Amino acid sequence: RRDWMMNWQFNWFGWSFYLAIIACIFHLATAFFAGYQGMNKYLHDTFDYEKVNQEIDKRATLRDSALRNRTPPVERIDMWLEFSIAITVLILLVLAYVLRPIYRPSCLSDLRDVHVVITGGSSGIGKELAKQLLNKHQARVTILARNQKRLDECRQDLAPDNNERLLCLSVDISGAYSAVQKAIEQACQYHGNRPVSILINNAGVFFARAFDETTPEEFEQMIRINYLGAVYCTKACLPYMRQLGSGRIVLVSSQAGQLGVFGYTSYCATKFALKGFAESLQMELARDNIYVTVAYPPDTDTPGLAQENISKPIETQLINETSGMLSAEEVAQKIITSTQKGSFSCWFGINGFLLESLTSGAQPITSTLELIAQTLTIGLARMIIVGILNTFYGITKNKNLKKTK
């Protein structure tokens, strides 16, 4: 129990905080002694009943006059005001120290020649991410995906001049761990023996279907690709990040990973699993300077969404109409910014902000602004979401919805 002395670091913040605490203690101590003097005075005065009665009368007249004039005695205001200001400042200082961000990731402002691995990067959000990283940030990108044809198209699209900063590998990340390991090794060697700096787990399948119409094999396939694929890639990239001494892992979840909606029984479960994975993983990796980000994009305009819309149940369609659609470019931009900052969650729009503060639960924070925003919004957000859920349940309670297309 004595090692707190050795472990506490005295940086400038700690010193100023400590001095402020000491100043407040001095202030309170003097006030205490003043009050104590007053107490002592009474202890002596109580032996004199005449004086006590006079005191009673004086206070009674003071009280009556105060009641009549409705103005409190002037002396007490100053004392109480000063006192309350001191206390508020003290409490805020203590809170600021106790609730400081748990870890402070350094901002990766320069992504030039940084090795980024993007899974599922041949279309949709992943492709946009690769495009922005290649063109705006001049990073070195590896794309892992299954479909060779789409990979070739993607390669032609993103690197028309045979840019050697882009490597497209065809691998099924949910198949076997050894295949993933080999692919990552190959990628690192190709990019001039650079270890992986940023891993973006974007590969995911999604479709909306009622629970009883989803076959058990589809459940298994979805959890394998969405969750186990991310786990295998993370496991394969971690040794390289440890070697480098820093790293960022991005898990692309979804707004369906924050609240459960009709028709997404399989999908919601996999995205919730990513969040649980991220929270416990971050606790293990914080001391290795590797930071996890979870992104919660809403419906994004991608080929995957177009595919999903074909077979969506009517209830899910009605529910999804309440939230808007974003373009893949905006989503990719925000994901890259959050990764550079190293914040734990990446949300989109006002809906995303409310959902994120609502489901913040036990997740870590990286800046005090996040804490303040979350604390102030949670109560209100809970009430809003219950109202919204009531609407959703109302939509789904109607069994006789005609399936019109």
Added chain:
Amino acid sequence: MLLTIILSCIGALAVLTILIYLYRPIYRPKYLDDLYDCHVIITGGSSGIGKELARQLLHEHGARVTILARNRERLEECRRDLTPNSSDRLLCLSVDISQSYEQVEQAVQQSIRHHLDKSVDILINNAAIFFARPFHQTKPEEFEEMMRINYLGSIYCTQACLPSMRRRGSGRIVLLSSQAGQLGVFGYTSYCSTKFALRGLAESLQMELARENIYITMVYPPDTDTPGFKEENKSKPRETQMINETSGVLTADVVAKKIIRATRQGSFTCSYGLNGALLTCLTCGAQPVTTIREIIGQSLFTSLLRLIMLRVINSFYKLKLIAVLLFVFFPVYTGLSCYIHSSDLTSCNNPFNSTTYNAETFSSVANVYCAKVHVTSLLVSYYGSSSCSATPLASGVMVACCQADLCNDVNANYQVSTLLIFGSLTVLLKFY
């Protein structure tokens, strides 16, 4: 004057009614009074919480229970233990729920036939494995195995039981999660994700099943004294052990009793103790409510709980005694309380009203407030240490409330002495 009061009362009532209508519970499950002859399927019921559940359902409620588990020997032991006279109310089937859906479906059909063609009333998804291991030491196969058994097993069982529940027109599905399914902790990378996945499943599934009168309950037990827990403790990393010490260990029968009660009520969550209730309130997120009390409590307290939880998480990340707060809180709070109460005493009117006011009364008042301040600062400094739990916070609140009526109750010595004993015991037990 009277008119304004009446109008404001009516206005307040109107606002209250509108709010209650907007935030009415989304669905109201019927309370299952009589569990006699109810068909209950418990997966993983041959040991631990599942076995306790089976025992209570069979003996206290007279239900008809089917236990699905893998290990035949444990099933036999379990059967001999629960029904020594070979009653036909208990059926033990050996099936691996994570292998294939057809096996599970067959087992469920067999169970329905055995129990006199009664469709399934309650399904309790209890089968799970758990261990704590750092991420780099967990093999990829272990991730897959855990996801299969914990998550896919529950999916298969639920899908197999749903047709019969739909035929019957009502049903209850229980998913056993864990407090690790509410917050992510060091060493539980594989386990936390499976339990979070169960929660995502429950939220979306409830939206689909609300109109069929089938209700889902998520259970969040803390560490429970079971053979599985003992197995896990052998290989737990030190960091996880230190974190787990902040919450207690419950016995399986307490856990089982509360599960049965929550299932009968049909509430969406089932949590244990003050810690559990606070965690559930904090991580309520977008889950449905079944009573007005839940929504009011959650909206009011979640913000404060987020602040408290951040403090707790800070200590989990640092995992060293931040005893500096001990030395900051203690003098600050003591000085604070002394200042408040000294000025209160000089202005307090009540002692003057008492005709027997004298030096003795005054000194007993001083003793009272000193003792209360002492206890409060003890408790607050305990809170400031790294092993933080909600119990001292609750005591601190209690003490603060007692301090509020200091001036009015001179003979509060009994209050103070109990608080002093309680506070000192808590601190002693923690530090020695």
